[in-house]
Amino acid sequence: MSDAKEISRRNFCLHACQAASCVALGSLIEACGGGGSGPSALQLTAPQLAVINGNTSGNSVVVQIDSSSPLAAVGGAAMVRSSGGSFLVSRTAQETFTALTSTCTHEACTITGFDNTNYVCPCHGSMFTTAGRVVMGPATAPLRTFATQFSNNVLTISI
Secondary structure, eight states: OHHHHHHHHHHHHHHHHHHHHHHHHHHHHHHTTOOSSSHHHHHHHSOBOEEEEOEEETTEEEEEOOTTSTTSSTTOEEEEEETTEEEEEEEEETTEEEEEESBOTTTOOBOOEEOSSEEEOTTTOOEEETTSOEEESSOOSOOOEEOEEEETTEEEEEO
């Protein structure tokens, strides 16, 4: 009988250690952003921003907005890339645009996602309104804003 009890104890200890290891591994994966309900899940579902090109002219970036542009309608958003930098641009009203830095204030990742209302950083899940305010961290500082002007279907971003 003592041999059977020893085997039983050994199996119990083996299974208990395996279970504890699984719990510890699961905690590590969750801490690294692998959980299904935290920012990582949101990052995977946030659509990528459309990318359009702008032309740098002096201290400005100029973007032509035509009917096929993702910025043609109110509520549209895009990443504007130029030699003067990359900007998150949203059309907030018929004649009004908001331009923000595309660099996340948490760890300087480039923000590439947009969930129809908020910009989403792909690195750690920080979310920002189209005005640049933090909706969800880990970022705590807002995005830098840039002045814009719109006339004759041309958007000018002052840099």
